[in-house]
Amino acid sequence: MHLLTEPFEFEFFAKALTAGVLVGALCGALGVFVVLRRMSYIGQGLSQSVLGGVAPAVLSDVDPYLGAVAATVVAGLLIAYVGRQHGVRPDAAIGIVSTVMFAAGVALISANRDRAVNLTDLLFGNILGVDGADITLVAAATVVLAAVGFVFWKPFTFTITDSAGASAHGVRAATVELAFTIALAAAVVVSIRIVGVLLIAAVIVIPASTARLVGRSLGTLVVVSSLLGALAAVVGMFVSFHAEIASGPAIVLVSGTGFAVVLAASAVIAALVVRRARTHHRGLAAPV
Amino acid sequence: MGEPVIAFEGVTAGYRGVPAVEGVDLRIEPGELVGIVGPSGSGKSTLLRALTGTTDIYAGSVRLHGRDVRPGHPTKDVGFVPQLTSVEPDLPLRAEDAILQGLAAVSRRVPWYSKAERARAHELLGRLGLGGYERTPIGRLSGGQQQRLLLARAMISDTSLVMLDEPTSGVDLQTLQDILGLLADLNAQGTTILLTTHDLNWVAAALPRIVCINRRVMADGHPSEVMTADTLEATYGAKVRIVADGDRILVTDDRAAAPIGAR
Numbered sequence: 108m109h110l111l112t113e114p115f116e117f118e119f120f121a122k123a124l125t126a127g128v129l130v131g132a133l134c135g136a137l138g139v140f141v142v143l144r145r146m147s148y149i150g151q152g153l154s155q156s157v158l159g160g161v162a163p164a165v166l167s168d169v170d171p172y173l174g175a176v177a178a179t180v181v182a183g184l185l186i187a188y189v190g191r192q193h194g195v196r197p198d199a200a201i202g203i204v205s206t207v208m209f210a211a212g213v214a215l216i217s218a219n220r221d222r223a224v225n226l227t228d229l230l231f232g233n234i235l236g237v238d239g240a241d242i243t244l245v246a247a248a249t250v251v252l253a254a255v256g257f258v259f260w261k262p263f264t265f266t267i268t269d270s271a272g273a274s275a276h277g278v279r280a281a282t283v284e285l286a287f288t289i290a291l292a293a294a295v296v297v298s299i300r301i302v303g304v305l306l307i308a309a310v311i312v313i314p315a316s317t318a319r320l321v322g323r324s325l326g327t328l329v330v331v332s333s334l335l336g337a338l339a340a341v342v343g344m345f346v347s348f349h350a351e352i353a354s355g356p357a358i359v360l361v362s363g364t365g366f367a368v369v370l371a372a373s374a375v376i377a378a379l380v381v382r383r384a385r386t387h388h389r390g391l392a393a394p395v
Numbered sequence: 396m397g398e399p400v401i402a403f404e405g406v407t408a409g410y411r412g413v414p415a416v417e418g419v420d421l422r423i424e425p426g427e428l429v430g431i432v433g434p435s436g437s438g439k440s441t442l443l444r445a446l447t448g449t450t451d452i453y454a455g456s457v458r459l460h461g462r463d464v465r466p467g468h469p470t471k472d473v474g475f476v477p478q479l480t481s482v483e484p485d486l487p488l489r490a491e492d493a494i495l496q497g498l499a500a501v502s503r504r505v506p507w508y509s510k511a512e513r514a515r516a517h518e519l520l521g522r523l524g525l526g527g528y529e530r531t532p533i534g535r536l537s538g539g540q541q542q543r544l545l546l547a548r549a550m551i552s553d554t555s556l557v558m559l560d561e562p563t564s565g566v567d568l569q570t571l572q573d574i575l576g577l578l579a580d581l582n583a584q585g586t587t588i589l590l591t592t593h594d595l596n597w598v599a600a601a602l603p604r605i606v607c608i609n610r611r612v613m614a615d616g617h618p619s620e621v622m623t624a625d626t627l628e629a630t631y632g633a634k635v636r637i638v639a640d641g642d643r644i645l646v647t648d649d650r651a652a653a654p655i656g657a658r
């Protein structure tokens with residue numbers, strides 16, 4: 108019991124846990140649609156692009172967070188635009204836009220070596236440094252995106268699963284796709300402080316992929332993926348505290364372990380089903 | 396003559412600046428059942444996409460229910476059945492949810508569908524021979540069942556126009572006959588139907604009106620007028636032989652009816 112209560116003796120832990128749960132649930136829900144659209148690296152791409160905004164912001168004495176917001180939104184719109192062009196696949200668009208913006212950020216920093224730019228928090232996150240304003244921001248983003256998702260669930264899910272079909276049935280699919288990109292960019296921006304650029308793809312993709320192994324409907328997938336994302340944050344935070352490892356990696360490792368367990372269980376269940384079917388058919392084929 | 400359901404006037408349309416059809420004039424009146432035939436790449440699907448606002452229009456006008464169709468602006472009161480190959484088989488969608496998507500643009504802004512909407516989906520599933528499959532993931536349905544599911548999705552909003560892109564492509568003979576029967580029933584109830592097909596003998600020859608397309612309209616009328624050796628050669632660039640089988644017309648290879656290896 109002490110293992111569960113001890114961390115709460117430290118004020119930062121409750122804040123970090125709250126932020127982690129919100130980010131886990133938000134990224135888990137959006138991740139379902141990212142995985143379905145086979146754009147698993149868009150989270151990684153958007154977060155890498157952040158450096159293209161943070162570097163000029165720091166060098167211009169502007170809040171780096173504003174630079175991150177601007178870079179993520181620009182990257183999201185560019186990925187959506189380039190990915191729609193003839194002969195460019197969406198995964199290539201992610202790779203091109205994110206690496207070019209990342210390179211632009213690195214180039215700016217390297218050209219201004221006299222200015223100190225601390226990239227550690229940006230790359231790895233600093234969940235233990237989360238303050239009340241960060242939690243308010245993540246909570247606001249979660250509430251707004253959940254409300255939008257609730258109201259536009261039908262046209263949104265139709266577009267994500269069959270964009271051409273949705274458009275032919277009167278849904279403004281292009282607008283819905285743009286809104287999805289902006290929602291994803293918003294989720295990435297509010298999550299960077301918590302998990303960092305390098306691990307954000309994991310919190311988007313892993314819970315959704317785990318849910319995909321067990322869910323049979325879109326609604327179920329979104330609920331299960333959100334819960335898994337939040338659960339990974341809770342377990343990961345406790346592991347981080349007691350094992351004294353960084354919280355971002357701990358959350359991702361817990362999430363990855365969950366995926367491995369569910370994958371193994373699915374494989375075992377599938378093997379048992381096949382075995383039972385074979386036994387049944389052998390029984391039918393046996394001479395009387 | 397009243398307002399046509401569909402009116403193409405001098406339409407040149409295509410994708411990314413490259414026209415796929417040029418100077419198309421075509422009128423379809425309410426209650427008609429029309430098939431568009433032509434070789435691959437002739438612009439059959441482009442005509443359907445022009446009607447759904449998902450292709451670029453470079454010249455002329457496309458009118459649907461008397462209103463101009465604008466590219467990028469989705470159209471209303473149209474049921475559309477895409478080619479089966481455009482459906483991802485492993486989507487986490489149950490059959491009834493897939494059908495209900497046809498109401499996405501007009502249903503209430505909540506994540507669930509009403510009892511009446513679900514009842515309508517179940518009724519359509521039963522009518523299309525898919526009763527009992529309501530909660531089955533679409534990936535577990537056969538190609539023919541998926542095709543009927545897409546037809547149900549197009550029908551659920553009670554539209555007065557249903558368009559189908561290659562509805563009988565890749566389905567077995569029984570399913571093909573089922574689909575044609577369903578379309579005939581739907582048409583008898585007053586729904587205008589426009590479909591594209593590669594199948595001249597089973598599908599096109601059975602329709603009351605067909606339009607031959609090869610980037611432009613090559614011929615338009617009853618199969619007995621349109622399906623001539625000259626017209627089909629002009630449309631497809633291949634020599635064919637027309638065989639009368641009672642009221643039906645059969646299109647066959649112009650060469651001797653010997654096995655391919657024996658030629």
